[in-house]
Amino acid sequence: xxxxxxxxxxxxxxxxxAQIVSHRLMLRAGMIRQMSAGIYAWxxxxxxxxxxxxxxxxxxxxxxxxxxxxxxxxQSADLWRESGRYDAYGPEMLRIKDRxxxxxxxxxxxxxxxxxxxxxxxxxxxxxxxxxxxxQWKFRDEVRPRFGVMRGREFLMxxxxxxxxxxxxxxxxxxxxFAAYLSxxxxxxLKAIPVRADTGPIGGDLSHEFHILADTGESQLYxxxxxxEVDMKALGPDDDLAGFMERITSLYAAADELHDPAxxxxxxxxxxxxxxxHIFYFxxxxxxxLGAQVVGPDGTPVLIEMGSYGVxxxxxxxxxxxxxxxxxxxxxxxxxxxxxxxxxxxxxxxxKTDTACxxxxxxxxxxxxxxxxxxxxERAGGKFANMDLIGLPWQMIIGPKxxxxxxxxxxxxxxxxxxxLSVDDALATIARG
Amino acid sequence: xxxxxxxxxxxxxxxxxAQIVSHRLMLRAGMIRQMSAGIYAWxxxxxxxxxxxxxxxxxxxxxxxxxxxxxxxxQSADLWRESGRYDAYGPEMLRIKDRxxxxxxxxxxxxxxxxxxxxxxxxxxxxxxxxxxxxQWKFRDEVRPRFGVMRGREFLMxxxxxxxxxxxxxxxxxxxxFAAYLSxxxxxxLKAIPVRADTGPIGGDLSHEFHILADTGESQLYxxxxxxEVDMKALGPDDDLAGFMERITSLYAAADELHDPAxxxxxxxxxxxxxxxHIFYFxxxxxxxLGAQVVGPDGTPVLIEMGSYGVxxxxxxxxxxxxxxxxxxxxxxxxxxxxxxxxxxxxxxxxKTDTACxxxxxxxxxxxxxxxxxxxxERAGGKFANMDLIGLPWQMIIGPKxxxxxxxxxxxxxxxxxxxLSVDDALATIARG
Numbered sequence: 001x002x003x004x005x006x007x008x009x010x011x012x013x014x015x016x017x018a019q020i021v022s023h024r025l026m027l028r029a030g031m032i033r034q035m036s037a038g039i040y041a042w043x044x045x046x047x048x049x050x051x052x053x054x055x056x057x058x059x060x061x062x063x064x065x066x067x068x069x070x071x072x073x074x075q076s077a078d079l080w081r082e083s084g085r086y087d088a089y090g091p092e093m094l095r096i097k098d099r100x101x102x103x104x105x106x107x108x109x110x111x112x113x114x115x116x117x118x119x120x121x122x123x124x125x126x127x128x129x130x131x132x133x134x135x136q137w138k139f140r141d142e143v144r145p146r147f148g149v150m151r152g153r154e155f156l157m158x159x160x161x162x163x164x165x166x167x168x169x170x171x172x173x174x175x176x177x178f179a180a181y182l183s184x185x186x187x188x189x190l191k192a193i194p195v196r197a198d199t200g201p202i203g204g205d206l207s208h209e210f211h212i213l214a215d216t217g218e219s220q221l222y223x224x225x226x227x228x229e230v231d232m233k234a235l236g237p238d239d240d241l242a243g244f245m246e247r248i249t250s251l252y253a254a255a256d257e258l259h260d261p262a263x264x265x266x267x268x269x270x271x272x273x274x275x276x277x278h279i280f281y282f283x284x285x286x287x288x289x290l291g292a293q294v295v296g297p298d299g300t301p302v303l304i305e306m307g308s309y310g311v312x313x314x315x316x317x318x319x320x321x322x323x324x325x326x327x328x329x330x331x332x333x334x335x336x337x338x339x340x341x342x343x344x345x346x347x348x349x350x351x352k353t354d355t356a357c358x359x360x361x362x363x364x365x366x367x368x369x370x371x372x373x374x375x376x377x378e379r380a381g382g383k384f385a386n387m388d389l390i391g392l393p394w395q396m397i398i399g400p401k402x403x404x405x406x407x408x409x410x411x412x413x414x415x416x417x418x419x420x421l422s423v424d425d426a427l428a429t430i431a432r433g
Numbered sequence: 434x435x436x437x438x439x440x441x442x443x444x445x446x447x448x449x450x451a452q453i454v455s456h457r458l459m460l461r462a463g464m465i466r467q468m469s470a471g472i473y474a475w476x477x478x479x480x481x482x483x484x485x486x487x488x489x490x491x492x493x494x495x496x497x498x499x500x501x502x503x504x505x506x507x508q509s510a511d512l513w514r515e516s517g518r519y520d521a522y523g524p525e526m527l528r529i530k531d532r533x534x535x536x537x538x539x540x541x542x543x544x545x546x547x548x549x550x551x552x553x554x555x556x557x558x559x560x561x562x563x564x565x566x567x568x569q570w571k572f573r574d575e576v577r578p579r580f581g582v583m584r585g586r587e588f589l590m591x592x593x594x595x596x597x598x599x600x601x602x603x604x605x606x607x608x609x610x611f612a613a614y615l616s617x618x619x620x621x622x623l624k625a626i627p628v629r630a631d632t633g634p635i636g637g638d639l640s641h642e643f644h645i646l647a648d649t650g651e652s653q654l655y656x657x658x659x660x661x662e663v664d665m666k667a668l669g670p671d672d673d674l675a676g677f678m679e680r681i682t683s684l685y686a687a688a689d690e691l692h693d694p695a696x697x698x699x700x701x702x703x704x705x706x707x708x709x710x711h712i713f714y715f716x717x718x719x720x721x722x723l724g725a726q727v728v729g730p731d732g733t734p735v736l737i738e739m740g741s742y743g744v745x746x747x748x749x750x751x752x753x754x755x756x757x758x759x760x761x762x763x764x765x766x767x768x769x770x771x772x773x774x775x776x777x778x779x780x781x782x783x784x785k786t787d788t789a790c791x792x793x794x795x796x797x798x799x800x801x802x803x804x805x806x807x808x809x810x811e812r813a814g815g816k817f818a819n820m821d822l823i824g825l826p827w828q829m830i831i832g833p834k835x836x837x838x839x840x841x842x843x844x845x846x847x848x849x850x851x852x853x854l855s856v857d858d859a860l861a862t863i864a865r866g
Contacts, residue, residue, distance in 0.1 A: 005563075035504070035509065035549075036509045036535075036537065039505045041550055042503040046502075047503045047567075069480045070474065070480045072473060072474060072587045073570055074527075074586075074587055096529050098527060099524045099525075099574045099576070106529075113468060117474055121442035121463075137505075139507065141532045154505045154507055
């Protein structure tokens with residue numbers, strides 16, 4: 001993409017109303033703009049990041065056997081009356097009346113709806129187990145939305161729901177999602193810590209939150225340092241997931257009020273964390289009131305055992321920035337970077353430099369390397385600052401002197417390391433990662 | 434995907450409340466389920482089709498230089514007051530009050546919002562031209578939603594918006610989208626007819642609707658048969674798009690009330706059509722009231738010339754079925770088929786047949802061929818009917834006799850042709866398309 005043709009409105013000044021660094025940087029890097037309180041448009045650069053996160057979340061759900069579908073945003077109030085949550089949910093639920101005065105709502109979560117869908121179709125225990133998920137926009141009408149997309153009102157969530165014939169099955173589904181989540185966050189370039197959690201308004205008796213580490217996190221975490229040594233990406237769906245979860249959860253990890261110093265080990269690390277995932281096993285909490293049952297092996301009806309599993313996809317975009325930035329701007333992990341390379345033309349308008357840049361840009365495109373080419377007629381200093389701000393993993397810098405010498409300068413954003421290399425060597429370095 | 438592990442609730446009976454064939458088949462094929470009037474959940478099979486359509490629409494937008502972003506579903510009423518459409522839009526707009534009694538709405542379209550976003554950032558004519566688009570769920574509160582996702586209330590739309598410094602530029606943007614749309618529909622396996630259209634509530638002075646041909650379409654089309662001979666996929670963004678549009682629109686094509694027999698050629702074909710796209714050039718209709726201007730080449734402010742361009746993505750899923758089905762069920766064009774191959778095991782439980790099927794399933798997966806494997810313990814007749822109903826382009830049928838002879842039966846859904854082939858020949862046939 002040529003920057004001159006892109007829509008990337010970066011800001012030099014720090015927006016005064018943004019309190020946390022990810023919010024400031026997402027505004028400055030031209031990723032998002034606020035449309036109403038807690039409601040954001042994702043500009044092209046931000047949208048690319050959001051899609052990359054979404055695709056990694058999706059790939060790991062699929063790998064662990066969850067099946068994707070899509071539920072609507074608008075739900076009928078009646079379903080929520082059946083579960084008893086219509087009144088219980090309070091003013092965070094955005095309630096709507098349609099033109100026929102029917103009571104609707106913008107879904108904050110989908111336990112009721114998926115239970116309703118599943119109960120209409122599933123007849124026999126043979127159709128279980130099953131995990132269904134979707135990635136859809138949700139709405140929670142926060143009293144004071146703040147921190148950008150970290151605590152917005154309209155947000156993108158991946159929510160999965162498991163259906164099993166008994167508690168043992170439901171615990172296996174829970175273990176699958178537990179492993180899938182740790183693998184997802186690792187693939188996103190994040191250290192994630194699972195901590196035992198309260199079940200809150202979803203209900204149930206087993207629940208974990210997943211926090212990513214960032215100095216600016218809202219939660220205080222108390223963690224056994226051995227937890228940092230576990231390889232979270234190593235597992236697949238056919239491995240011993242019960243053993244894996246047992247091994248992980250036997251290591252102490254707690255957030256804030258659930259921390260119990262009496263139970264904690266001597267060697268304990270405290271860190272700040274941002275909650276980006278939450279999983280629940282809640283048994284028949286929804287299947288009972290909604291009458292979701294299948295015929296069991298002995299021919300009698302059995303209520304379905306369920307769990308739900310949420311990842312804050314849009315929040316992750318902010319969370320990754322909180323975990324990975326410096327004074328100059330964002331430092332994208334390779335896996336979610338909106339482009340892999342930023343190509344900087346130091347002297348746009350100079351025929352030889354333009355030709356060298358155009359050649360390199362074509363080579364990068366042909367090699368399938370996502371490249372943002374700053375071809376604008378701007379000062380070099382401004383281009384450097386802009387590229388550091390938006391945080392692409394690699395910068396390739398070409399000016400008249402380099403063209404003369406037949407080299408480009410390759411800079412790794414994360415370390416600041418710079419090397420003069422031939423074009424071929426620079427391309428090879430990028431290809432190696 | 435193994436059918437025994439999938440979530441594909443097909444129906445033998447025809448749902449009594451579905452009036453058109455696409456609605457009936459989408460329900461029967463387990464693609465969608467109604468959640469409220471005009472509001473549907475997309476079950477896994479339907480979701481795969483929706484994603485394929487979306488990806489083709491996206492690829493053609495990108496190819497013609499439009500830039501993707503994402504706007505929120507919930508909009509502030511204030512923006513719509515500025516354009517004057519808040520009152521004008523009527524009861525089709527779903528109006529909402531949040532917990533602070535602020536007036537919001539679920540966006541039916543995004544002219545106001547994109548104009549607001551663009552005007553905040555664009556300063557100079559040098560930043561034009563630009564086409565921005567997003568693919569997002571919309572809501573129109575139809576009085577009587579009907580025909581399934583063909584006329585639902587919550588629907589997925591691709592809407593693009595163009596920004597130009599003058600009318601000549603705006604017409605070039607319009608020509609780009611005109612060509613992109615014809616290419617999009619051709620890639621979806623559809624014959625699409627552009628007809629000059631009224632501008633309706635969007636406004637403006639130049640507008641075309643795109644109709645796909647289907648006997649069950651709501652509109653009557655009057656078309657010069659020469660229009661059917663044009664290759665709609667041949668063009669790219671750098672071709673003579675003005676000439677292309679001129680050539681196409683010089684051929685007579687009109688829908689219903691805009692048909693003028695006096696102007697029509699002698700040789701005229703009448704067909705039924707379904708509207709799946711609508712494009713508008715509306716000049717400064719929104720930029721004027723919202724104050725969207727840039728500094729022009731002579732240093733004075735100029736109002737931005739705009740157009741908008743919509744494709745009904747979820748409606749297309751139904752439209753394709755209307756255009757492509759038979760008595761037995763859906764016939765998916767290859768490009769949007771949820772899976773390419775349906776593998777039918779005629780005797781699940783028979784060790785040799787299971788082994789042969791598992792081998793072939795592994796081969797198909799390794800070759801990257803999306804396959805739905807019916808491994809269920811069901812009668813062959815039921816499996817055949819089910820596979821015809823969901824309409825995958827190819828069926829591979831394996832039973833004990835074929836295993837004995839070392840052959841599989843390969844069936845092309847569209848033609849009903851069947852051939853006994855070796856596994857390798859069957860795979861080669863599928864690979865050829």
